Each structure stands twice: as structure tokens, then as C-alpha cells.
Amino acid sequence: xxxxxxxxxxxxxxxxxxxxxxxxxxxxxxxxxxxxxxxxxxxxxxxxxxxxxxxxxxxxxxxxxxxxxxxxxxxxxxxxxxxxxxxxxxxxxxxxxxxxxxxxxxxxxxxxxxxxxxxxxxxxxxxxxxxxxxxxxxxxxxxxxxxxxxxxxxxxxxxxxxxxxxxxxxxxxxxxxxxxxxxxxxxxxxxxxxxxxxxxxxxxxxxxxxxxxxxxxxxxxxxxxxxxxxxxxxxxxxxxxxxxxxxxxxxxxxxxxxxxxxxxxxxxxxxxxxxxxxxxxxxxxxxxxxxxxxxxxxxxxxxxxxxxxxxxxxxxxxxxxxxxxxxxxxxxxxxxxxxxxxxxxxxxxxxxxxxxx
Numbered sequence: 001x002x003x004x005x006x007x008x009x010x011x012x013x014x015x016x017x018x019x020x021x022x023x024x025x026x027x028x029x030x031x032x033x034x035x036x037x038x039x040x041x042x043x044x045x046x047x048x049x050x051x052x053x054x055x056x057x058x059x060x061x062x063x064x065x066x067x068x069x070x071x072x073x074x075x076x077x078x079x080x081x082x083x084x085x086x087x088x089x090x091x092x093x094x095x096x097x098x099x100x101x102x103x104x105x106x107x108x109x110x111x112x113x114x115x116x117x118x119x120x121x122x123x124x125x126x127x128x129x130x131x132x133x134x135x136x137x138x139x140x141x142x143x144x145x146x147x148x149x150x151x152x153x154x155x156x157x158x159x160x161x162x163x164x165x166x167x168x169x170x171x172x173x174x175x176x177x178x179x180x181x182x183x184x185x186x187x188x189x190x191x192x193x194x195x196x197x198x199x200x201x202x203x204x205x206x207x208x209x210x211x212x213x214x215x216x217x218x219x220x221x222x223x224x225x226x227x228x229x230x231x232x233x234x235x236x237x238x239x240x241x242x243x244x245x246x247x248x249x250x251x252x253x254x255x256x257x258x259x260x261x262x263x264x265x266x267x268x269x270x271x272x273x274x275x276x277x278x279x280x281x282x283x284x285x286x287x288x289x290x291x292x293x294x295x296x297x298x299x300x301x302x303x304x305x306x307x308x309x310x311x312x313x314x315x316x317x318x319x320x321x322x323x324x325x326x327x328x329x330x331x332x333x334x335x336x337x338x339x340x341x342x343x344x345x346x347x348x349x350x351x352x353x354x355x356x357x
Contacts, residue, residue: 005156007059008099014042014067014083016121016144019129022075023137034138035077036127040070042120042147043083051111053091056156067118070144073126083120093159093237099151109159117152121145157237158198160212161333165267166244167259171284174316175244176213179326203330212238239336240329241279247297247313248288256297257304280310282325287315 017039024032045067065088071080096105096117106115122145130138164172180199202208243263245256260281283301286294294313302311312328314321 005056007056007154008063009059009152009154010064010149011045011086011088011118011152012064012066012149013045013118013120013147014069015146016040016042016123017070017072017080017083018143019124019126019141020073020075021127021139021141024076031136033136034127034131035075036141037073037075037077037079038126038129039073039123039144040080040082041123042070042144043067044085044116044120045118045148046085046087047090047094047096047108047115047117048087049092049094049108049111049113050089051092053089055091056094056154059154067120067147069147070121070123073124073141077126077128079126080123082123085120087114090154091156093157095155095157097153097155099153105152107157118148118150121147158212159210160198160238161209161240162211162329163238163241164211164213164244165241165263165279167246167263170244170246171316172213172244175282175284175314175322176211178316178319178322180211201326201329203326207330207334209330209333238277239333241277242282242325243279244282244284245301246285247283247294247301248285256301260301260305278309280312281305281307283311283313285315285317286313286320287318 019038020036022034022036024035026032045065065086067086068083070083073080090108092108092111092113095107096115097103098105105117108115124142124144127138127141130140132138164176166172176199179201199211199213200208201211243260245260246254247256249256281302283298289297298311298313301307310328312321312325314325316322
């Protein structure tokens with residue numbers, strides 16, 4: 001199935017039903033009085049997370065989603081039926097943005113989580129509400145209010161603990177295939193990864209984490225070159241980024257340190273806090289070098305980058321270093337969980353709630 005990570009849709013909540021102007025008419029009761037009922041409220045539009053979905057492709061074929069209108073009021077004080085709420089299933093990890101206001105309305109991060117994106121209109125009042133001692137035959141009623149209409153941008157951002165960042169052919173797909181049961185396409189040419197891949201790394205009973213592989217990022221990506229920049233948003237929710245570097249490039253003119261600097265520059269152009277995310281350096285394709293040559297290249301790279309963070313070296317072909325990296329990742333993520341659970345909750349931010357608008 002083709003991966004689609006963005007879609008534009010239009011949602012329309014139901015209008016409220018109109019109030020009714022009616023008078024009681026029965027035999028032997030010539031002055032029965034007003035009995036017009038209220039209309040029904042319009043239906044809302046609500047997005048619901050569904051972990052069984054992994055693409056937004058269905059929204060490419062159906063753009064308009066409209067909730068039911070409230071029924072008009074009727075005589076004999078009968079109120080109109082409320083319009084049914086429209087529930088739209090979206091993949092877990094969907095971010096919702098109002099295209100007209102550019103406001104982020106919310107994110108759906110769990111199965112069954114709901115997000116109200118368009119509120120239904122309020123019902124109109126029947127003439128029964130307008131009778132008084134001086135107006136015993138009111139002929140006024142109110143109309144229902146229109147439901148909200150919005151143009152929405154849906155962005156699917158994969159949910160992963162660890163993200164892989166690197167140039168094309170840095171070994172990202174090979175690593176995720178080695179560490180997990182994911183089977184991304186692996187080949188000896190650039191851009192074999194055309195859309196994000198997720199893999200679950202199991203570390204024993206009750207211990208696992210999710211790792212994400214995105215297309216390689218090249219110089220000039222901020223101007224539209226390559227495939228990776230449009231997928232960098234998938235790393236925005238990761239807690240740790242692994243920067244993969246091919247320590248044994250086939251072209252001897254390639255400088256690994258320069259590639260690292262180029263990639264960091266493109267990430268900084270992307271914006272947000274991704275450039276500040278914790279990053280580990282992972283040297284790949286170690287099996288292509290002798291031990292002495294590898295150590296020489298490793299030392300030169302770290303010196304050129306003035307690298308102070310964690311460094312790992314591995315071979316996805318032989319498996320050397322892969323388990324050590326997985327164990328280190330699991331421990332680090334576990335420590336982050338402990339810190340998060342012990343930190344006081346910040347209650348200053350108020351989530352978006354369309355019902356208050």
C-alpha cells in the first residue's frame with residue numbers, strides 16, 4: 001500500500017434545526033395557545049484514533065465529510081431530533097491543523113482517542129418559548145445556528161521512540177531490519193527508502209521500543225532536493241535520534257565529517273526543536289574495514305566533529321555491535337521514562353477545545 005502522510009479534507013458540522021411556529025387546534029378548545037417545539041442540535045464532527053490504520057490514503061478519495069443536520073421542531077410541542085455525530089477514523093499519530101487559521105487543533109496519539117474538530121449548530125426555539133401575558137399568540141421562532149465548517153490538514157507523524165537520521169545508503173534500512181522484524185527495502189543504491197518504516201525492537205519480557213527509518217536527507221533538501229526533508233517531521237516525536245554515518249564510503253573522495261555537518265545544517269533549516277534533540281553517533285559498515293583502518297577513521301571523524309556525545313560502531317551484515325546499541329537504547333529510554341514519571345506535571349498549557357469557541 002502506498003504511504004500517504006498528508007491529506008486535506010473539509011468537515012462540516014450539522015446545522016441546528018429551526019424552531020416551529022404552531023398553535024394548538026382541538027375541538028372545543030378555540031384558544032389552545034402556542035405549541036411549537038424546538039429544533040434539534042446539529043451533529044458534531046469528531047476524529048477518532050484507530051491503530052488499525054497506517055495511512056491517510058482514504059482521504060485522497062473522499063474530501064468532504066458532513067455531519068447530520070438537526071431536525072426542525074414540530075407542533076404539539078414536539079422537539080426535532082438531534083443530528084448524529086460524524087465519527088471519522090484516522091491513524092494514531094495524526095496531527096490536525098486548521099488551514100484557514102493555521103492553528104494546530106490537536107494530535108491523536110492513542111487508539112480510541114477523540115478530537116472534536118467541528119461543533120454542530122445550536123437548535124432554534126419554537127414559539128412556545130415566546131408566550132406571555134401580553135403576547136398569547138406569538139408567531140415568532142428562532143432558526144438554528146450553522147454548524148462549524150473547517151478546512152483541515154491531516155498530517156500522519158509516525159510514533160517512535162528512536163529515529164534514524166542519515167544520508168542515503170548510510171545503512172538505516174539495514175539496521176532497522178537487523179534490530180527488529182521490520183523488512184524495509186535494502187539495496188546498494190540511494191533512496192531505497194521511499195516512506196517511513198517502523199520496527200519494534202523486543203528486549204525481553206515486557207521490554208521493547210519502536211524505531212523509525214525515514215528516507216535519506218541530502219544537501220539541498222530544504223530547497224526540495226531528495227526525499228528526506230518532507231519526512232523529518234516523523235522524527236519530531238522521537239525521544240532520541242541516531243545519526244548514522246557510513247564510515248567506509250565507496251567513493252574515497254567522500255568526507256564523512258562533511259556529510260554529518262551538511263545533514264545537521266539541513267535539519268537546522270527544517271526548524272523546530274529537532275536540531276536540539278539528543279543525538280547519538282552510529283558508525284556503520286564497520287565490516288568493510290580492517291580494525292586499524294577503522295580506528296584511524298573513527299578517531300579522525302570524532303576529532304573533525306569535536307564530538308562529545310555517545311558513539312557506537314556496528315555492522316548490520318555481521319551483527320557486530322547491534323546488540324550493544326540495542327541494550328544501550330533500551331536502558332536510556334528506561335531512564336527517560338523514570339525521569340518523566342518523577343517530574344512534576346506542567347498544568348499551564350490548556351489543550352484546544354472547540355466547544356469553548
